Amino acid sequence: MKGTLITATQTVSPASPSTAATTFASLGVPAPILRALAADGKTDAFPIQQDTLPDTLAGRDVLGRGKTGSGKTLAFSIPMVARLGESAGRGARRPRSPRGLILAPTRELATQIEAVLSPLAAAYGMKTTTIFGGVSANRQITALKAGVDIVVACPGRLEDLLQQRALTLDAIEVTVLDEADHMADLGFLPGVTRLLQKTPPKGQRLFFSATLDNGVDKLVRRFLHNEVLHSVDDPTSHVSAMTHHVFQVDRDEKKQLIEKLSSGTGRRILFTRTKHQAKRLARQLTGQGIPAVDLHGDLNQSQRNRNLASFGGGDVRVLVATDVAARGVHVDSVELVVHVDPPAEHKAYLHRSGRTARAGSAGDVVTVMLPEERRDTQVLLRKAAVKVTPVTVTAESSEVSDLVGPEAPYVEPQPRAPQQQQPARQRPQGQGGGNGGGRRRRGGSPSGRTGQAAPSGQPRRGGQGGRSASGRSRSDRF
Structure with missing residues (x-):
């Protein structure tokens, strides 16, 4: 962290670990929120919540840093709802004038924040909505016109609607910047600055991120x-329940290794560097009897939502994604993250890896490395403060089999259906690599078409596949 940030900030060290759990009630969380949390099985606070809530509930500006999966979303949602809830129901809601604003870098993160936030807001009768690109703005404009209390937004679409005078930020009382380090990079910084300038200077502001x-x-x-x-932790500290592995493999064995790592019965996320790789790998795995869905910037919002729902709902157990999923995608019980190629820099490694071992669960992270990538990978891991000894393997090595565990049953791929609802400007997607043969020992769903849930009534454990469709969005960021 830069020195200017530390010297400009009053720093509070985390409290010493205690064997006794700290409850939300003991931290002063209001009763309506306590009831909403208890209904979701949440009564005890995580460290980032324990440390920040006394200050955020008191109205202080807070800069919060906690590792991925540490509970930052609740840490800022609770004080926002508590403050705005005090005046809810007294004529506070006005058309086009939200009182709470949360800025997030990706649509997926905005959607997941709103899912956590809305039950708390509902405890006070407050309304929330999301604003992001890739979908029609009409629904968003209609919701704003009717009046909402809290907006969860990506910067690009929010600026568009401000220019259209669909809303104003003059009444904002609490502003949250989630994934602050990413929102402050060169791509986002100008837009985020313009948006923060439009919020009242005396409002409460909360910045949260895994790194600052x-x-x-x-x-x-x-x-x-x-x-x-x-x-609450060092920027490069890791979840204790997360185990790191580096598998070195020869180039001609890599495809088989990736297939093997994908073949277990639990959920796993495979990260690729490019959208093309993600699409191709999802098709290849499905063709090998391991139904998979993809997530990347070439999918429109409905396709993203459908694929995430298939993965999160258990219909499909393998998600192949670009870095669009590295931040903000939270799915319970992801047991394995695989870096199909070593990421370009250490922060990407940390954020990708953080999709497993979340909220107290255990998980494994595998980096697949070719021999010529060994030196760069070691530099990457050193910067990420990860100590792990590379192991040379093949798909049949005991180290791999022990990690994967029982394999799910093989699922017969079905012929790919013709592309439907495809934007007219986009060329039809090629058929290469999607439905080849292969070893019939993997599992998943009775559908071999990536992205579409299989018929109901099939075994849930094996997962179910779907159809992959491509669309174009303006940007992964908006």
Whole structure:
């Protein structure tokens, strides 16, 4: 972290670990929120929540840092709802004038934040909505016109609607910047700055992230006042329940290794560097009897939602994704993350890996490395503060079999259906690599068409596949 950020911020060290759980009630969380949390089985606070809630509930500006999966979403949702809930029901809601704003870098993250936030807001009769690109703006404009209390938005579409005068930020009382380090990089920083400028300077502002670097210090100096930094762990600290592995493999054995790593019965996310790789690998796995869905910037929002729902709902157990899923995609019980290629930089490694071992669960992370990638991978892991000894393997090595565990049953791929609802400007997707033969020992669903849930009544454990369709979005960021 840059020195200017530390010297400009009052730092509060995390409390010493205690064997006794800290409840939300003991932290002063209001009763309506306590009831909503208890209905979801949440009574005890995680460390990032324990540390930040006393200050955020008191109205302080807070800079919160906690590792991925540490519970940051609740840490900022609770104080936002508590503050706005005090005046809810007294004529506070006005058309086009939300009182709470949460900025997030991706559509998936915005959707998941809203899913956590909305039950808490409903406890006070408040309304929430999401604003992001890739979908028609009409629904969003209609919701704003009717009046909402809290908006969860990606910067691009939010700026578009502000220019159309579909809303104003003049009444914002609490502003949250989630994934602050990513929102402060060169791609987002100008837009985020413009948006924060439109919020009242006396409002409460909360910045949260797994790391606090890039241009965060610029935003802190400009927009936070008498802020407190709560850092519950080191920027490169790791979840204790997360186990890291590096498998070195020869190039001609890599495809078989990836197939083997995908073949278990639990959920797993495979990260690729490019959208083309993600699409191709999802088709290949499905063709090998391992139904998979993809997630990347070439899918429109309905396709993203459908594929995530198939994965999160258990219909499909393998998600092949680009870095669009590295931040904000939370699915319970992801047991394995696979870096199909070593990521370009260490922060990508940390964020990708953070999709497993979340909220107290255990998980494994595998980096697949070719011999010529060994030196760069070792540098990457050193920067990420991960100590692991590479192991040379093949798909049949005991180290791989022990990690994968029982394999799910093989599922016969079905012929790919013709592309439907495809944008007219896009050329039809090629058929290569999708439905080849292969070893009939993998499992999943009775559907070999990536992205479409299989018929009901099939065994849930094996997963179910679906059809892959391509669409175009303006940007992964908006």
